Each structure stands twice: as structure tokens, then as C-alpha cells.
Amino acid sequence: MFVVIMGAGRVGYLVAKMLEQDGHDVTIIEMNKERAKELSLLVNGLVIEGDATDTKTLEEANIKQADAFAALTGKDDANLLACILAKHLNPNVRTSLRLGNPKNKRIFEEVGDLKKYFDFVISPEEIAAEYISRNIVTPGFDRVLFPREGAEIVRFYLTESNDVAGKLVKDLKLPRDALIVAAYDDKGNLIIPSGDTKLPGKGQIIIFAKNNVLDDVKGLFERKKAENEKV
Template sequence: MYILIIGGGKVGYYLAKTLFQAGHDVGVIEQDSNRCHVIANDLDILVIHGDGTDIEVLEQANIKQAGYFVAATGKDEENLVACQLAKKYFQVPQTIARVNNPKNQAILQRLGVDATVSSTGIIAQMIQNQLAVDDVKTLPLFEKGDIELVETELKATSPVVNRAVREVGVPAECVLIAVVRGGKVLFPRGDTVLQAGDLVMALAKKQFEPSLKNILVGAK
């Protein structure tokens, strides 16, 4: 499958290199002639010097053959225009835009871009997920993040300590999947009694995560 990338900066270049080394047919459009020379000398791919929002340049880069179009420039507005041209004018099946300002992600998606990627947003989300809030860590699972992995260590003040799992009242949309106690992993059953110091892991639908947190650590 042919993948066309506009923007030959660090993001576009390493993406092109990764895809090329994985055996894909890749093309790059870049406005900086020096960057074009660097990419062309390093990779045996099609490199076009020009504006990725110019129809003639896009045609020169064989956009009609592209299965994927990736706009990876440092300008959100340029990435949007390029993706709209690729989608609406050339009927490229899938368009992906790099988004430098996470606030623009929803806008680009509403305006027809199939997928957006924000490195800033990804890093911020990773930090947020790794920082314990009320001693509870959450990690979104699957692409849309509808299911979360919830992890917390029970303190002596937790309302579930010394209670059996069946008495805890875990929401139906959540399930306790493991308890780590003294270095051993337990698979909780209804009669499993939770203890202070237990590391409890659960799966929860995103909208029910606050309720589960309230049950495990108590209301603040």
C-alpha cells in the first residue's frame, strides 16, 4: 500500500523511515529543499519538493494511488487543508493529521479528518494516567478508551478493608480481576476478604470509574 506523507521534519522523516523499513511504499512532500535532499539520500522513496496543499504537487506525488495520507507538518491549519484535499478531492480512503495543539483535535475530526495524533496530548495523557489521583491509577484500554484498568493499594482507612468482595457492592459494569498480597496474586471470589495493603486491580467502564474509586478508597 502506498502511503503519502506531507512534512519531512523529524516526525515526517522518522515516520517515513519506519514505514519504508517495514516494507511499505512511501512518498514524502516537503517544502524545504535541504530536507528533501536529506530524506532522498537516506531513503529510497519518492520525495517531492513542494507545498502539500497544492493540488499539482499532490498529483505529482501520486496521491491518487495512496491508501493513507498523513499530514505531519508543524502547522495544524496546513494539515487540515491537506487532509481535506486528500479526502474530498482525491478520495484517499484514510487521512491522518498531526495536531500540535491538542485543542484542535476535535475540530479537525469534525471537519473530516479520519484520525488525529497529538504528541502533546499523548504525553499529557500518559503523565495523567501515571499520576495517582486519590491513590488510584487508571490506564485506558483499547483505542477509544471505553474500558479502564484501575489500580489502587488499600489503606487501613479504606471502607472495603476486612470485607468480603460480595459485600463491597462493586458496580455491575466493573469487575475486580486481581489482588496482590504479600507478593502473591489472588483471583478474588465472592468470599475473598480484602485486607489493608492489598493491591487491587479492576476493569471498569470509564463512566463508572469514579464510583469504583469511591468504593475502594472512600469519598473525599
């Protein structure tokens, strides 16, 4: 995949490096001269010093051949305009829009006519705030958030001391709004569970659950066996 990235601050740079590590071709557009010079030594792809809200700069970055365009600067207005221009030059390009102000994201989502220019909209600040607040309220999870849906994917590590270890899924009495989507034994083998699946004595459990049942799920999977059961 060929990806053009606008802005190479901390977010843009990390995205570029991750894409390159996965074998994708990346071109970065960066307005700051010194930053662009520095980046040319840090990434494998082309680094262009310029303004991605300028059609000529996008064309220089070969936007018409790009599979994806990500506007990742800290300036919402510039990101919006750049995505619109990229889509105009290449209607097939997949655009990703970063909005730094969560309020702008909510307003933007209500303007239906603009959505055709943006395939993916994200507010890293909002996600970070949500992640921190969820960890304050219900600590102890490895988690992936779904803020809009009010749900999370969480991971538990099992040992033989956990009460659920070795039990059948159908016998766990999981809350209604929680689902075990995967299990791994201590050798890393993946299990897609059904009701008749026996959980490993040691390993990991991946659960998709609504936020309102996470405390119950946590209590179930962290509960220890009674002493007489361990013997």
C-alpha cells in the first residue's frame, strides 16, 4: 500500500514508522523545514517540505497514485482542507482525518455532506482521555476502547489459581453483555470458544463487553479458587 501522510509530529511520525515496518510505502509532507530535514534521516520514504493544503504539493507527493492519505497535523482546519483536496484529486484515496479538538469532532459528525470526504475520523486526545478515565474507574485491564459503542475489548491472564481456569464457557455465568471472543493456552495456541469449550488452566482470555458489566467480568475472571479446591 502507498500512503501519503500530512504532518510528522509525534503522531504522524509513529504512524509512518509503523506502516514502514509493515512493508508499506510512505511519503510524508511536512511544513517545518528543520523537521523535514530531520525526518529524511529517520524514515525510508520520501519526505517533502511543503504544505499539503496546496494542490501542487499533493501532486508532488503522487496523491493520485496513493491508496491512502492521512492528515495528522495538530491543526484541524488544515487537516480538513487537505483531506478534501486529496479526495478531489484522487476520489479513490482513503482519507484519515485527525481532529485535535473533541468538540470539532462531534460537530463534524453532524454535518452529513462533509462525510464523503473522510473515510476515517479520529481524535487521539479524546481517545487518550477516555482510556485514562476508564483505567481510573476500572483498573487492571489490557484494553481496546470502543467509546461510541460504550464497550471494550479486555484481556485477562489465567493461572491455575483462577476460579474460571479449566471450566466450560457455558458454566461461567457471564453477564449478558459480555462475550469471550478468543482464548490462548500457555503455548500461545488460539482457541475460538463455544459454550462447550474448556478454558485453559494457564493462558489468556479475550473478552468483548459493554462498560456497564466490566466490573462483573473483572470479578469473575480474577476470583481465586477456594483453598480446598487447590489441593
